Amino acid sequence: MKIIQSVRWTDDGLGVRIIDQRLLPARLVERELRSLDDVTDAIRTLAVRGAPAIGIAGAMGLVAVLAPNAKQRRDTLLADARNAADAIRATRPTAVNLSWALERVLARASQADGDSAATIAAMRREATAILDEDREMCRRIGEHGVSLLRDGTRVLTHCNAGALATGGIGTALAPIYVAAERGITVEVFVDESRPLLQGSRLTAWELTRAGIPVTVLTDGMAASLMRERGIDLCVVGADRIAANGDVANKIGTYGLAIAARYHDVPFVVAAPTSTLDPSTKTGEEIIIEERGADEVRCIGGVATAPAGVDAYNPAFDVTPASLVSTIITDVGVHRPPYNFVSARTS
């Protein structure tokens, strides 16, 4: 199966190579990130996006930014690393994976023995481990989640929680990829996911490329699809899961969960343990990123609303745990009541 790799090291090992997701599905273009501006711009503008992928790109990007500083004094390097990490962290506040990954690399830097070159080498090993571990976590999510799928299961997903959003085969899409590997044929539907169309542009693109048929609908059609044609399962990803199981994910997830409950459709969230945030007690504490009005007023640069009209544009919403039937992580299948007291337990 042709699974895309969204983030990797450049051939010289000094930069980060990403797929520029803003250009999909029209063009598959890779971009190299080497400076702090490259990294912050790519994450802020969603050239690289999806909670695990921005964690990986942030961690690797931090190393790339510091790579030229191997001859610096070590205390200066550590101060520069903290400042660069602050700038990267500030780009997108909702996905916990970004700050989690940056903290891992910073902790490794401060524990490292030796000079700046040795410290940068240790940071690079940590960032690579974050990428490799994410790939493995995606695979395990797929293996736990495939138990929910049978031949003919009709699955509805939202946004893109696939290979483009992670270091591996995705989170919400991982069970679908594993099912395909095992010859289980599921029917996949995806909301286009306005305003930035990650569902139609990215999920439909990567599934089609992998040879998995998918049907696209606009967000407002999901409830009607459940009533008129039937959906067996909704599966979505997450940007942050609070200790009580409240889930922040792409705007529209909450409405989908309400529609799913009304139609008795199980609502499943798939996420790696790096997306669990035990320090956030409930969804009320999660900071929701607000984005620019033009994302709502335009599609693909073409105005779809009067210039200057007010627009509401939260990038994410919070689905209360009471609407979530199951949370699949790399460590297993969790059912209510959720109590994520540490990132490795339920």
Ligand code: MRU
């Ligand atoms: O704004 P985006 O495209 O970064 O939002 C992505 C999502 O909401 C995904 O569902 C989530 O990050 C999980 S990706 C495995």
